[in-house]
Amino acid sequence: MMCVICLSFVGVGHAQTTKPVRGNLTNHDLLKAVKEYNRRTLVEAYDKVGHHDPKWDPAARKFLEFMVVRLAESGANDVYRSDADVSIETALALCEPLSDSNCDDPLVLYCHSLILKDSGQTDQFKQLLSRALQKLLTSNYPPNRKWWATNRFVTEVLPKDAVPDAEITLALIDQFVETMNVPEESPIDRRVKLRQMSEGFEAMKQADRQTILSKMKAVGKTDPWVMAVLEGRHEIKAAWEARGHGWASTVSPEGWTEFRDRLGKARDLLVLAYNREPSYPEPASNMIPVCMGAGGELSEDIEDWFNRAIIAQVDYQEAWQGYVSALMPRWGGSHRQMYELGCRAMMTGRYDTNVPEFLLESLMWIIRDREGDYSFFTAPGLWDNIDRVFTGYLKRPGSDPIWIKSRRAAYAFRCQKFEEVARIADELKEALRPHTFAYLGLDTEDAVNISRAIAGDATQNMAMGYTSEINGDYLDARNAYRAAKSRLAADSPVRAIIERHDRVCALQQSLLEGHVAQIPLASADDLVAWRPDDVGWSCDKEGLTFALPGMGKAELRHRAGKLGAKKVHVEWYWSSANKVQPPAVAMVVQDIGGDDAITVALYPDQNAVRVRGKKWTVAKGKNVPDNGMSPDVWHSLDVTHEGDVITVEMDGVMVVDHHQNDWLASGNSALGLWAGLQPTGGIVKVRNLTVQKIEKAPK
Structure with a gap:
């Protein structure tokens, strides 16, 4: 099937068909490796070096097994989640016997503190984390767990404006280096460690990052591929630190020189990493921001690097997000190109991953760049492509039909497919999920009532009024609403809907005209x-x-x-x-x-x-x-x-x-x-x- 992108807002024709992307890996593979890594550094670590007591051993192992999955799947797209119950309610229940038995193992206490944080018990989280950290630092537990606990203490327990003392900073540096020097049990462990540690690394000060890299080189035990990727990311971060994030006119000549030099170093390091392991997507994906910043100065093609990344892993989201950002008009691209990238994701047909869903994400990127303007959602062919994505995910085994249909209804409303919204609302009734509408800036009850009114006994004026309202044409909207109201029976429930929207439009128009509106x-x-x-x-x-x-x-x-x-x-x-x-x-x-x-x-x-x-x-x-x-x-x-x-x-x-x-x-x-x-x-x-x-x- 050809992807239709006849969008009036960008003035494009049909998209070129693209060969399906066949990545060797998916996020399923990476999450499996993350769980194996978590099990080694949580459950197996507790078995080897933990503080044991018959009073809490069974409960501690059960809780840590639970944390293996919860930590791995936290923030994961639904398509990658297992059937395991990792809810906060289950977590709190698993923590009860640990508290009752006064379990004092530092790793268990640290994981318990994370559950307190996730359940909103902030003060208790800070107290338990501080207690756990004291014992964890002197234990024989893996360095990655010590690093995470120390990093959380610095970022979430210390006052926001506090400067960590030199001892804590040195501990973070040494824990990071030690983590990266632990031999991998399988090749993909390199990606797991990079995934778990890189964000914290990039959040550090430039001098601390440089100290880490220098120590890793001095020890000489870090995997060369990991070393090159980390150095490349450090250079990208340092390049923007030198340039600053202001307008180009605010950058000093020295800032421009260092910016270009560091991007050149990043390119060399990432190309080295890619050549060492082209089957991993990280180096190719990191080349996207390098190409964006350097323009044509490095003679690198940004699309080539994007293709290399998704050939390695079709659902590597950093690559998709990085490339759609590079296609924004401010970087020389266009909304048409951003949408075409979303269509390319849809056309992969990889409903075992979140790749087709990137069509919806590309639309949200366009909406943000259009300052919240959804008017292009009525463009010919757009709803057909959105509907194709939801239909594909509904057919996926294990999918959540309520969630998918609720999202479908919200997007249908934005595309002004009001009969479809009314149909889904009648089918799902109270099961319709409101947050799917809120994500698109909609009130669920309001959207359903409008859809039923337009699809039912309201006149065409109701649809015209609502279209004008969402486009900010409040005078036209009020005229259309009044015309619709005049054609309705006195006891029609639609009259109340129209009257409420007329009041909203009156307020909006008052604000637009510059009045002080209460x-x-x-x-x-x-x-x-x-x-x-x-x-x-x-x-x-x-x-x-x-x-x-x-x-x-x-x-x-x-x-x-x-x-x-x-x-x-x-x-x-x-x-x-x-x-x-x-x-x-x-x-x-x-x-x-x-x-x-x-x-x-x-x-x-x-x-x-x-x-x-x-x-x-x-x-x-x-x-x-x-x-x-x-x-x-x-x-x-x-x-x-x-x-x-x-x-x-x-x-x-x-x-x-x-x-x-x-x-x-x-x-x-x-x-x-x-x-x-x-x-x-x-x-x-x-x-x-x-x-x-x-x-x-x-x-």
Whole structure:
């Protein structure tokens, strides 16, 4: 079958048929090797050097066997997961007899701490990890487990702005070197160790990475292929550290020189690694960012290196993601080429892997680059290709039909296949999974109601109104909604749907016209403008309220429309059960469907503000005492995004963050409210939420 890509938004014809990709390896092979490696460094290591006691030995071995699979499959695509139950509920149950028997083996304690972290018991996680690490460092357990425990202690237990002392840094370096010097029991162990250790290696400071490489060379026991790949990745990282991540005009001549020199060194090292082992995808995949950065200066063809990577392993996601990034318009490519790559993935027919699903991922890359604009989803042929992917995965043995059909319904809605959405919703009923719609920036109930209305007794005007609404043409949408409403019977349930969307469009138009708009919060009907990601939100006379007993969180995102630069003001109130630990509260200004979000998060218990992951200590304000914010007091937050500057004001305390990239100058953005409660529970109330459009500052 020929792949159809007659997309009006890029103006392309039919794709060229591509020979099926036949990689020698898949991620199934790698995950199998990871589990074998985990078993040797967890279960077998405990048997050999662990602290044994009949009281806990059986429970400890059972728990470590469980962790072999849980650690390997964490974050894995469903197509690669086994039938093993690795749920957090099962994990906590396996930990109970260990606690009851006072098991003090450091490896078991370390793994137990990971379960506490995953279950949200942060304080207990930090305490148990610290306790485990003390004994683990003096044990005979494998160095990779010591390295992970030490690294987690540095990144997750120490204060975020703390500088690890020299002893800890040296321990991390030595543990890494020792891990890489342990002889491999099988050739693929090289890939396993590289997979497990490389991310932490690249997160280190340049000087520490260089020290590791120098020590590995001095000892001379590291596999040459691993050595070349690590050195190549170090040079890529160092190249960008020299250049910086700003616009080209901000790079110094010295920065450009070092950038090019280091990319040249990376190329030589990665080519060496590839020639040593062309059946492994890592070196070829790492050549993609080298080609992107160097342009044509190194005379390397980026597509050739991509092909080498997927010939080695057809489902090596780093290669697919790296290449689609290289095909973005900012790098000289086009949305057409990005989509063609997705079609190429689909045409492999490898439904035993996640490769065909990369068609959907390529579309999300395009959406992010189009600033949340889904309008091209109605292009001829696009739905046919999406449907082909879901049909293929439904036929795969062991697939989850509820999950796949729910995703299919969400994509069908974006493609305006409303009858298909209504059909799937009627089939699945309560089993329809809401987060599949949320991933595409949709509210499930809203999408289903609209689809049923359009597929049922509503007129064509309803479809026209919704199409105009999602495209940001709010005046046209309101006219179409009113025309649809006039043709409906007085008792038609569709009238309520139309009236709610008409109110949303009126608010959006007010925001676009630059008015200071107060977003209503005190009526349950007003929640139509919000998309709840979690349960627990309600409205009362005081405002929008989130309450949940025990630990939990909730998110709401408001359809803020294409506002550009804006000022957001919000007031909130919190009260926790113990009056000591306040919840975290966040205001999010986010691109719908994208990862480029500007988030202003308030952590009262830490007396801090974070903006897109960066942290400033907040100076004391009138409502910011030493031990965090006082309960039972209304607080206010002002966030202004103008050009490349974000200004945060909280109760008179101001923080300014300068960004080199203007993520929200245009695009389909959303406001979000997030609340995270401590285990004791409590409430968060939000009121007086206003949005004002402002002129974008000149660059």
